Amino acid sequence: MGTTHPVTPMIALARAALREPFSRRAREELLYCLVGVLVGLAILAVIVALLVPGTARSVARAGAIVAVLLPLTLATGMARRLGAAHRRLAERLLGERIPSPPPLGPGKGLLGLGDGPSWRAVAYTLLKPPIAVAELYAVFLWVDGLANLTYPFWWGLFRNHPPGVRLSPVLVGTPFPGRVFHVGTYPGTFLAFAVGAAMVLAAPWVTRAVVAADRRLLRGLLGPGRLAERVRDLEQTRALAVDDSAALLRQVERDLHDGAQIRLATLAMHLGLAKEKLGDGGDPLDVTGARELVDAAHRSAKDALAELRDLARGIHPPVLDNGLADALATLAVRSAIPVELATDIPARPTPAIETIAYFCAAELLANAAKHSLADRIGLQATGRDGMLLLSVTDDGAGGADPQGSGLSGLAQRVSTVDGRLEIASPPGGPTRVTVELPLRA
Amino acid sequence: MRVVIAEDAALMREGLIRLLEDRGHQVCAAVADGDALLAAVAEHGPDIAVVDIRMPPTHTDEGLRAALELRRRHPGTGVLVFSQYIETRYAAQLLEGGAAGVGYLLKDRVADVAEFADALVRVAAGGTALDPEVVGQLLGAGRHAHGLAALTPREREVLALMAEGRSNAGIAAALVVSGGAVEKHVASIFGKLGLPPSEGDNRRVLAVLRYLGS
Numbered sequence A: 001m002g003t004t005h006p007v008t009p010m011i012a013l014a015r016a017a018l019r020e021p022f023s024r025r026a027r028e029e030l031l032y033c034l035v036g037v038l039v040g041l042a043i044l045a046v047i048v049a050l051l052v053p054g055t056a057r058s059v060a061r062a063g064a065i066v067a068v069l070l071p072l073t074l075a076t077g078m079a080r081r082l083g084a085a086h087r088r089l090a091e092r093l094l095g096e097r098i099p100s101p102p103p104l105g106p107g108k109g110l111l112g113l114g115d116g117p118s119w120r121a122v123a124y125t126l127l128k129p130p131i132a133v134a135e136l137y138a139v140f141l142w143v144d145g146l147a148n149l150t151y152p153f154w155w156g157l158f159r160n161h162p163p164g165v166r167l168s169p170v171l172v173g174t175p176f177p178g179r180v181f182h183v184g185t186y187p188g189t190f191l192a193f194a195v196g197a198a199m200v201l202a203a204p205w206v207t208r209a210v211v212a213a214d215r216r217l218l219r220g221l222l223g224p225g226r227l228a229e230r231v232r233d234l235e236q237t238r239a240l241a242v243d244d245s246a247a248l249l250r251q252v253e254r255d256l257h258d259g260a261q262i263r264l265a266t267l268a269m270h271l272g273l274a275k276e277k278l279g280d281g282g283d284p285l286d287v288t289g290a291r292e293l294v295d296a297a298h299r300s301a302k303d304a305l306a307e308l309r310d311l312a313r314g315i316h317p318p319v320l321d322n323g324l325a326d327a328l329a330t331l332a333v334r335s336a337i338p339v340e341l342a343t344d345i346p347a348r349p350t351p352a353i354e355t356i357a358y359f360c361a362a363e364l365l366a367n368a369a370k371h372s373l374a375d376r377i378g379l380q381a382t383g384r385d386g387m388l389l390l391s392v393t394d395d396g397a398g399g400a401d402p403q404g405s406g407l408s409g410l411a412q413r414v415s416t417v418d419g420r421l422e423i424a425s426p427p428g429g430p431t432r433v434t435v436e437l438p439l440r441a
Numbered sequence B: 001m002r003v004v005i006a007e008d009a010a011l012m013r014e015g016l017i018r019l020l021e022d023r024g025h026q027v028c029a030a031v032a033d034g035d036a037l038l039a040a041v042a043e044h045g046p047d048i049a050v051v052d053i054r055m056p057p058t059h060t061d062e063g064l065r066a067a068l069e070l071r072r073r074h075p076g077t078g079v080l081v082f083s084q085y086i087e088t089r090y091a092a093q094l095l096e097g098g099a100a101g102v103g104y105l106l107k108d109r110v111a112d113v114a115e116f117a118d119a120l121v122r123v124a125a126g127g128t129a130l131d132p133e134v135v136g137q138l139l140g141a142g143r144h145a146h147g148l149a150a151l152t153p154r155e156r157e158v159l160a161l162m163a164e165g166r167s168n169a170g171i172a173a174a175l176v177v178s179g180g181a182v183e184k185h186v187a188s189i190f191g192k193l194g195l196p197p198s199e200g201d202n203r204r205v206l207a208v209l210r211y212l213g214s
Helices: A008-022 A024-051 A059-075 A078-094 A116-149 A151-158 A186-222 A227-258 A260-277 A287-315 A318-322 A324-334 A351-372 A405-415 B010-022 B034-044 B062-073 B088-095 B107-111 B113-124 B132-140 B145-149 B153-164 B168-175 B179-193 B201-213
Strands: A170-173 A180-183 A339-344 A377-384 A387-394 A420-424 A431-438 B002-006 B026-031 B048-052 B078-083 B102-106 B128-130
Touching: A008 A024, A008 A186, A024 A059, A024 A078, A024 A116, A024 A186, A059 A078, A059 A116, A078 A116, A078 A186, A116 A170, A116 A186, A151 A186, A170 A186, A180 A186, A227 A260, A227 A287, A227 A405, A260 A287, A260 B010, A260 B107, A260 B113, A318 A324, A318 A351, A324 A339, A324 A351, A324 A377, A351 A377, A351 A387, A351 A405, A351 A431, A405 A420, A405 A431, B002 B010, B002 B034, B010 B026, B010 B107, B010 B113, B026 B034, B034 B048, B034 B062, B048 B062, B048 B113, B062 B078, B062 B088, B078 B088, B078 B107, B078 B113, B088 B102, B088 B132, B088 B201, B102 B107, B102 B113, B107 B113, B113 B128, B128 B132, B128 B153, B128 B201, B132 B153, B132 B201, B153 B168, B153 B179, B153 B201, B168 B179
Parallel strands: A339 A377, B002 B026, B002 B048, B048 B078, B078 B102, B102 B128
Antiparallel strands: A170 A180, A377 A387, A387 A431, A420 A431
């Protein structure tokens, strides 16, 4: 009966409202606001130090400082780094993953002055202090609201003076900063409690609204940007994809040329020589020589087979036909360093994505085996929300170079399908490489 | 016969050395790139150099360039270029300075040991050895379809063998006919194609190739 009672939705709503201040999300967003206030303050302090007439002494001088500093910020990549810092903060504190803008391409004007993402990062940085004011208000709601809630509890402890002692009333904050009221009696503290309760109940929603506004700005200003940039991005990745496949074909040709073809030619030559030893063409019989040559030919044939097998596997590993999980398991077994494998891929990615993921895993495992000196490697593949997350971690020496040909090649390959590759490899380890791919491409 | 080999695939290099030494030739040097080849030829003055086209450092056509340089510096040394692919353009470049002491063969030809060794000896002696593939590509180009149509099937076979650089005796052996029969075929071909009769085998190769390539 209770479930059909008309009041139930109201109760549910009330419960939700009461629970909200204790939710994890509320905590995260409050922390983000707190940090946001500090960031805003820091930015403001820098701006003030540089531009306030007392320091800069004149408007002209302030203008000159802007005219020097702004291009410098853009040209040195400082602006992009600022943007990246903002993005990292949002990801760390809010779990808000904002894709980074495409890397600075050529032809972006003198010293990167035409670089949209840099300009937008500067814009966000300048907008941060006003947002920080709103964030400060959210923090204030929390702090002051919580403080108001305490009034009835300490009133008895601190206000137990003998009758007749005249005490000045106590200040109580309201949701309107600067507006206060006074409480002089114990029952009055319940009013303070009520106001506090209202503030604490409202605080998560206000915080959420402020953070939502900040999220919008973050996404709009620090993300990959609008259509034009998307087009440029696609052009770049298409060029990469074409180059990548041409390079692969060239590699296959090279491998065939230097491997199986040579072995087969040598094999044919040895058989030709052996035929002569066996008296072909009227020469005297030389069975020992012939046997030796047939042996060599036999070896060549086996080597050629092995090379062709490796080459075929390099083009498309047959085990991939059974799905990525099986293919990764095969890779894990073949690794020289023990691999702890965890796969959870409920929806099967498209073949192109599986192939890229497989080759990333293969390359990363090979890298770890070659360079990391690790004792164990963790290999995880998880599919969720339309994305495939592949991560390879090791407890080795760290210091992997993202610009190295192997890793940058992988990053290129991954970016052809709008994926991302992230590397965290401080000197001394551990190394963690994360590859994020869409399930369909 | 004294030979210098330039081939970067160790397996093939060893095989060639074995093949040549088996037949009583002397391999003075076996190197793996173009510069080393030029140095080795300058040092040993061999009768012939066997040169792979694709070698380090660029793995494109350094062997061919080294071969052309050899032709310029040591006109008396035969050059047999061999490779896993046949490019008629490479053949044309090699033949630019004349067909004497030039060979261009597919690597696969080492399978027929006797023929390969025969081609080597021919080139070392100042003759020509062009891969049937080169000749086939020229014949198949179809630019002289009507001229070639006038030839009998046997004459076409003889033409192809001539273009490969074989002597009348070589052609006779390959087709298992008498030398006289070959001579008759050759005269007939030259007549039908309107080619001037030429003396040496090399000139004959060039005449035929010029006809096919023009």
